[in-house]
Amino acid sequence: MAQAHRQRAAEIFLRGVAAADPAASTASALRGLDLRAKAGGRVAVLAVGKAAFGMTRAAIEVLGGRVHPADVLVVTHDDAKRLGHLDALRSGHPLPDERGHAAAREVERRAAELGAGDLALVLISGGASALLPAPAPGVLLEDKLEATRQLLRGGATIHELNAVRKHLSTIKGGGLLRQLRPAQVLTLALSDVIDDEPSVIGSGPTAPDPSTFEDALAVLVRCGVAETCPTPVRERLEAGARGELEETPKPGDPVFDGAIYRIAGGNRTSVRAMAAACDAEVEAEPLEGEAREVGAALARRFAAGPPDAYVAGGETTVTVRGAGRGGRSQELALAFALEAAKGPLAERADWVFLAAGTDGRDGPTDAAGAIVDAATVTRIRTAGVDPVAAMEENDSYGALDAAGALLRTGATGTNVADVVLFLSKA
Known part of the structure; x- marks a missing residue:
């Protein structure tokens, strides 16, 4: 009987996975939006995460000829299966690597090219945070990795990890949205967090960040790593807590005016x-x-x-x-x-x-x-x-x-x- 139960359990699990199909979820969310009214120029598609291929395929099918292949950028992990003609920049997961750092620089380069008449369609799914590392000035990728390792050993929650990551990055915590402006920004997220909180999904690259440098510094202390984490990490968070560095954009910041964020599917x-x-x-x-x-x-x-x-x-x-x-x-x-x-x-x-x-x-x-x-x-x-x-x-x-x-x-x-x-x- 147990073997029959095992097989049945696996089948039920796969049914749950199928229900969160990224292509179907993305297509449904996009069809509910009047995209034509949002932009009259280029449509740039940026998809980052484990579901990036499926979400991108759906976006191209819905948007049709409005999307030029040169304006599509997919960033995903090594095990992701390629769909059709779509290709991708591959990055490390669960641990970020230099390929991801290079992908982040390409994302930032493309963001700088967009203008007020353009639409940036950002498709985020689980794994995006690790796949797109963009260390802040003075912080090396290895510094971020070591800090993350120590925080994980210290029992940091996903919210605590994100508070630290956002303040060590130029993309996380609303940083990407800042760089995409003045283009219109539409984000669709396939949520891998339980409360579907935009600031947590993928470390919130296009969402307001309620956490502060002080919060991030407090996480280091609570997890017992304030003295052992890499010096550039601690020094950056301390400088930010003193008000010497620009904070991540908060709820109510004008940079989010007109930006759209939708949850396409979740747990x-x-x-x-x-x-x-x-x-x-x-x-x-x-x-x-x-x-x-x-x-x-x-x-x-x-x-x-x-x-x-x-x-x-x-x-x-x-x-x-x-x-x-x-x-x-x-x-x-x-x-x-x-x-x-x-x-x-x-x-x-x-x-x-x-x-x-x-x-x-x-x-x-x-x-x-x-x-x-x-x-x-x-x-x-x-x-x-x-x-x-x-x-x-x-x-x-x-x-x-x-x-x-x-x-x-x-x-x-x-x-x-x-x-x-x-x-x-x-």
């Missing part, structure tokens, strides 16, 4: 599609917090009375303690399996639990996530792996791989954060 799109496929109970609130704690809490909750089907979406975090491999969905799934093994769920063979990233890539691994069941922990131990030690080393990938529990889908072409599914009926 709830996938959650609703998955729930419809199995008549599931839907979690009202997004899953957030430490991945291992969320996974264990769900296992305790379901031990008291497992639902027939349950679906939730969210984006948890992982505080890196060891040197293993894995991602937040894999760590959440392993934590669920370990906690389930301690209680009534261990005696039942009629359930599976899936945790996966909708982009098909959980952390720096080749797995989207994992599907665990009552026998997962036993299979891990039978393979000679200590699942508790693996958790402490953040090696959820190794433990789950040993049990044959990893879910591998390949790159999906979309990214609307993570989903979980508990299933105990066929």
Whole structure:
């Protein structure tokens, strides 16, 4: 029965992924706008993120002859599958690299060419922040990378990471919109953040930034990295906090007058599609917090009375303690399996639990996530792996791989954060 549940769970997950199809979402959003009234000159398309190909294809189909191929720029990651004749600048993900830095410079060059009669159509999807690094003056890409590594080890949330990134960049935090002006700017986003907050999606390159240099500096302190992060990072944030550097544009800044920002799709799109496929109970609130704690809490909750089907979406975090491999969905799934093994769920063979990233890539691994069941922990131990030690080393990938529990889908072409599914009926 468990194998049938596993197959059914994977099918439901893929249905959720399909519901967040970037091409369909983008086409629907564009058809609801009177683009002709927005610009009489060139239409420049800039697509950045894991769903960049699909979003660009839809934009070209809807806009037709208004878009010249020379005015289309796609920036995406190495695993993204090319669509038709579209080509792209490839950048590093999840860790930014010099290719991304070069892509950012090309974006800024093209932005400077646009005038008041032009329309800039900016298409943003998950991964955009890492794919388009643009270090501020005095800060090197390696400085930003090291600061990010330290913040992740310190347990920084996505909002905290973005507060720091925006103040170390010339593109993030509304910086791109500043450079695109005086052109008309229309942004469509396929959201990979749970509250669909524009300032967080892709670190908000065309959105107002409510965070400040002081906020970014406070993140370094809270995460315990103020003294260990690269000196140029700390010095820039300190200078900004003293008022010596220009702040990112805030809500109400005239630079945003007339700019349009629309959410084309998001995590709830996938959650609703998955729930419809199995008549599931839907979690009202997004899953957030430490991945291992969320996974264990769900296992305790379901031990008291497992639902027939349950679906939730969210984006948890992982505080890196060891040197293993894995991602937040894999760590959440392993934590669920370990906690389930301690209680009534261990005696039942009629359930599976899936945790996966909708982009098909959980952390720096080749797995989207994992599907665990009552026998997962036993299979891990039978393979000679200590699942508790693996958790402490953040090696959820190794433990789950040993049990044959990893879910591998390949790159999906979309990214609307993570989903979980508990299933105990066929």
